[in-house]
Amino acid sequence: MLEFKILDLFQGAATLMAADPTIAVARVLLMLFGIALVFLGAKNILEPLIMVPMGVGMAAVNAGVMFLSADKMGTIFVDPLISDTAMLIDILQINFLQPIYTLTFSNGLIACLVFMGIGVLCDIGYVLAFPLTSMFIAICAEFGTVATFPIAIAMGLTPKDAASIAMVGGADGPMVLFTSLILSRDLFVPIGIVAYLYLSLAYGGYPYIVRFLVPKHLRAIKMDLKAIPKVSKTEKIGFSVITCTLLCFLFPVAAPLFMSFFLGVIIRDSNIAPFRKFIEGPILYGSTFFLGLILGVLCEAGTILNPVVFPLLILGMTALFLSGIGGIAGGYILYFFNKGKYNPVIGIAGVSCVPSTAKVAEHEVQKIDPRVIILPYALGANISGVITSAIIAGIYITLLR
Amino acid sequence: MLIESIKTAAYVYFIAAIVAIIVALYIKGVVFYLHGRKKGKNKGVLSPVALKGAPEVKA
Numbered sequence: 001m002l003e004f005k006i007l008d009l010f011q012g013a014a015t016l017m018a019a020d021p022t023i024a025v026a027r028v029l030l031m032l033f034g035i036a037l038v039f040l041g042a043k044n045i046l047e048p049l050i051m052v053p054m055g056v057g058m059a060a061v062n063a064g065v066m067f068l069s070a071d072k073m074g075t076i077f078v079d080p081l082i083s084d085t086a087m088l089i090d091i092l093q094i095n096f097l098q099p100i101y102t103l104t105f106s107n108g109l110i111a112c113l114v115f116m117g118i119g120v121l122c123d124i125g126y127v128l129a130f131p132l133t134s135m136f137i138a139i140c141a142e143f144g145t146v147a148t149f150p151i152a153i154a155m156g157l158t159p160k161d162a163a164s165i166a167m168v169g170g171a172d173g174p175m176v177l178f179t180s181l182i183l184s185r186d187l188f189v190p191i192g193i194v195a196y197l198y199l200s201l202a203y204g205g206y207p208y209i210v211r212f213l214v215p216k217h218l219r220a221i222k223m224d225l226k227a228i229p230k231v232s233k234t235e236k237i238g239f240s241v242i243t244c245t246l247l248c249f250l251f252p253v254a255a256p257l258f259m260s261f262f263l264g265v266i267i268r269d270s271n272i273a274p275f276r277k278f279i280e281g282p283i284l285y286g287s288t289f290f291l292g293l294i295l296g297v298l299c300e301a302g303t304i305l306n307p308v309v310f311p312l313l314i315l316g317m318t319a320l321f322l323s324g325i326g327g328i329a330g331g332y333i334l335y336f337f338n339k340g341k342y343n344p345v346i347g348i349a350g351v352s353c354v355p356s357t358a359k360v361a362e363h364e365v366q367k368i369d370p371r372v373i374i375l376p377y378a379l380g381a382n383i384s385g386v387i388t389s390a391i392i393a394g395i396y397i398t399l400l401r
Numbered sequence: 402m403l404i405e406s407i408k409t410a411a412y413v414y415f416i417a418a419i420v421a422i423i424v425a426l427y428i429k430g431v432v433f434y435l436h437g438r439k440k441g442k443n444k445g446v447l448s449p450v451a452l453k454g455a456p457e458v459k460a
Contacts (some may be wrong), residue, residue, distance in 0.1 A: 131428035135421045142417060146410040153406035162406070239431060243424060250420065387424065392417045399409070 011066040015073045019065075026301035027062045034059030034296065047200040049285075050173075050292040054196070057296020077297040080106070080189055097297055105294050108181050110287050111174035112260040117284025118174075118354055118386065119264020120276055124240055125231035126380035127387075133334055133342075133377070138384035140333070141350025143326025144169025145392050148319040155311050160184045161191075163396040165312055168195045169319030170389030171202055171353040173291075178257055179393045183400055189298045190309045194316040196295055202320055203356045206348055209324045210364045214344050218335070220369045221343040223377055236269045243387075251394025253401065258390055323351045327381075349378035352385025 007014035016024050037055030041048040061077050068074045078097040082088045092098050104110040127134050145166050152162030164180035164187065176195040180188035210219070244262035248255040267275045331347025345365050349358040358378035365372045 128428055128431075131425040135425035139414075139418050139421045142414070146414040146417075149410040149413070150403060150406040154403050159406065159409070235431065239428060243427070246424075246427075247420075384421075388417060388421050391420050392413060395413050395416050399413070 012063050015065040015067065019073065022305065023301045026305050027065065030062040030299060030301055030304060031059045034062070034299070045204070047203065049288050050196055050295075051200055053289050053292035054296035054299075057293045058299040059296075061297040061300055075297075075300070078294065080298055080303075097294060100290055101294055104287075104290065106181065108178045108256065110291055110294075111177040111181075112256050113283050113287040114174045114291060115257055115260040116264040116279055117287065119261040119266075120268045120280045120284070122261075122265055122268070122354060122383045122386070123379065124236050124265050124269070124383060126376055127383050128231045128235060128239055129228050130377060130380045131384075134380035134384040135388070136334065137327060137330045137347055137350035137381040138352070138388040139350075140330025140347065141323050141327030141352070141381070141385055142170060142388050142392055143329070144319040144321065144323030145389070147322045147326075148315055151318060152311075152315050155315065157308075157311065157315075158184070160400050161187050161308075163400050164188070164191050165194070165315045166319055167389070167393060167396070168198060168316040169323040169351075170385070170392065171199055171320060171323065171351045171357065172386060172389045173199055175257065175389050175393050177291075178254075179397060182253065182397050187308060187312070189303055190306060190312050191316075193295055193299055193304075194309075194312045196292075198316045198320055199353055199356075202324075202351070202353055203360065205320075206324055206351070206357060206360045207364055209321070209328065210345055210348050210360065213325070213328045214331075214364075216368055219343070219345050219365050220372055221335075221341070222369075222372050223343055223346075223374050224341075225373060225376065228376055233269045233271070237266055240265045240269070247387075247391065247394070251391065251398060253397040254390055254394030257393065261386060261390065320351070324348055327351050327357075343372070343374050343377075346374050346377050346381055349381040350385045352382060352389050354382050354386060355379060357385075358382040 007017065016027060019027070034055045034057070037046065037051045037058065039055075040046040041051030041055060057077075061075055064075050064077065065073050066075065076095050078095050078101045079091050080101065082091050088102065092102065104113075146169075148166040148169055149162050152165055153159065157165065160183040164176070164184045167176045167179045168191075170176070173196055177188065177192050180191040184191065240262045244258050247258045251258070264279060267279060327347040327350035328344060329347065330350060331342070331344030334342040334346075335344045343365060345361045349361045351357045358375060358381070361378040362373070362375045365374055
């Protein structure tokens with residue numbers, strides 16, 4: 001019989017023993033954290049579509065560390081740091097998730113595909129129904145996206161990294177990924193993880209901001225649903241194609257995002273059923289699944305122990321918090337401007353986590369008075385938020401690239 | 402550096418606001434033009450789906 005040490009057989013345990021104690025502890029904690037994410041996702045406490053694959057990936061990648069050579073430990077999941085072409089070709093044949101990472105993640109394709117799916121889900125008619133108020137709310141709700149930038153600089157980040165983490169304030173995962181892939185390639189993994197973790201938490205945290213900042217009697221303000229004009233499909237398509245062209249013309253660096261979003265919108269309103277089913281089914285769910293899984297397997301202990309992760313955690317939370325405050329402030333401005341006939345809760349929907357924040361707004365007013373319906377107004381602000389986030393991403397990338 | 406970053410942030414916000422206003426005014430113009438011709442025939446709740454809630458998938 002061959003002679004071997006028992007730990008040679010169980011390399012996950014052997015690498016845990018051989019690793020630096022900090023890394024070993026971090027690995028164990030990340031395995032537990034991954035399991036917790038799966039549990040919280042499955043219970044619908046966190047967003048299950050992202051958190052379940054992300055949690056499984058996180059637990060598995062930190063458990064599955066092995067000796068790649070006598071003095072090198074690693075996994076056969078994915079290596080995000082490979083840049084040399086020859087090494088990349090080698091690694092593409094070894095790491096089972098490397099093809100998906102290299103061909104869809106690191107070039108922003110997956111972000112664009114998710115954005116296309118969001119476009120298919122969005123009824124642009126809500127923006128066309130209330131363009132000025134929707135855009136006003138949305139730009140107010142971008143407060144965190146710009147206010148976090150100088151805060152991040154003050155905390156020692158470079159302008160490119162500061163802009164990438166500030167984009168978390170837009171509450172749009174694909175946008176954060178796209179911006180950080182272009183501006184701060186070294187940090188896009190932790191930024192992406194922070195963004196998606198917080199976006200899941202935003203759904204649970206924003207109701208408290210609404211309750212704290214908007215008194216009950218203001219939350220019960222009824223909105224006039226009869227004043228909402230019907231918008232034809234032709235108008236929606238016309239608006240979408242012209243706005244897409246205009247925004248691509250103004251910000252070519254963000255053109256893939258604009259094109260993906262408005263293509264989704266146009267397919268929805270063109271009644272091309274096969275394309276619509278394809279994008280809102282296989283494309284959106286497939287992209288979301290692999291996005292969660294890849295983010296999970298990128299959560300290796302070595303990546304998470306990067307000293308810059310802690311400031312990113314603080315800055316991500318700051319960005320989302322300030323955007324929420326900005327959105328509510330916008331709601332209040334419209335409340336005073338309309339002489340008390342505008343529900344300020346709609347402001348929170350300007351934070352473009354489609355359609356979560358619109359649902360948060362609707363849910364909060366319905367808890368006070370079930371007869372109050374603000375969802376059409378909230379969705380207008382919500383979808384405008386997607387457009388303003390893309391505009392700000394385009395400006396940041398153009399200025400800082 | 403901090404002052405410069407505040408200036409940059411203000412600049413970004415200003416440009417974004419201008420572009421958003423241009424987009425909003427463009428929409429407003431389109432809606433006014435199209436709906437002005439229809440003289441109120443086009444009134445009503447946008448979609449019954451709106452009252453039931455949006456799809457579950459999010460960004």
